[in-house]
Amino acid sequence: MSTLLEGYAQDRLLLPVCASCGAAHLYPRPRCPRCGGTRFHDQEASGRGEVTSFSVVRRAPSPDFTGSVPYTIGLVRLEEGPQMMTWIVDTPPDAISVGMKVTMHFADLPGGERRPVFAP
Numbered sequence: 001m002s003t004l005l006e007g008y009a010q011d012r013l014l015l016p017v018c019a020s021c022g023a024a025h026l027y028p029r030p031r032c033p034r035c036g037g038t039r040f041h042d043q044e045a046s047g048r049g050e051v052t053s054f055s056v057v058r059r060a061p062s063p064d065f066t067g068s069v070p071y072t073i074g075l076v077r078l079e080e081g082p083q084m085m086t087w088i089v090d091t092p093p094d095a096i097s098v099g100m101k102v103t104m105h106f107a108d109l110p111g112g113e114r115r116p117v118f119a120p
Contacts, residue, residue, distance in 0.1 A: 004028065011106040013045040013116050015080055026082040047104035049076040049118060052083060056093040064110040072096055076118050090119035 004027065007014035015024040020037030031038055054074035060066045072088040074096070088096055089107065102118035109115050 007042075007044075008106070008114050008116070011114075013047070013078075013104060014042040015045050015078070015082060016040040017043045024078075024080040024082055026078075026084050043080070045104065046079045048079040049102050049104070051075070051088065051096060051098055051100045051102060051118075052077050053098065054088060054096055062111075068110050074102075074118065076102060084116075086115070087117040088119070089117045095120075 004014065015026060016028045017024045017040060018032035018035060018037045019039035019041060021032060021035040023032060023034040024043060025033055028040075032040075052075045054072055056070050056072050057065075058070045060069050065071075070093060072093050074086060074088040075083050076086055076088075077083045087107070087109065088102065100120055102120055104116045104118050106114055107117045109117075
């Protein structure tokens with residue numbers, strides 16, 4: 001099983017999928033949260049999802065983020081089932097809503113980490 005970071009380096013979100021029950025999950029763990037299975041294969045995420053919750057950050061948590069506030073952190077349910085916390089980008093915070101359809105792309109976040117982000 002590849003790691004999330006290896007996938008991120010290639011602008012890919014690789015989901016661990018249980019060989020026993022077929023459930024995709026995040027984050028990688030030694031046992032499937034649905035059936036307890038221990039064998040997995042990687043599946044590339046479709047990049048489509050839906051906002052299930054979000055919060056607007058208006059105060060920088062560290063100096064690296066000072067130029068980024070305000071920004072929106074959201075919980076996105078991927079088409080494959082798992083949810084992930086991520087940045088919601090390319091839209092003003094007041095235009096974001098629960099249920100909004102979003103699409104993944106990759107961006108360099110403050111501090112230099114490359115991560116998946118979502119936009120309407």
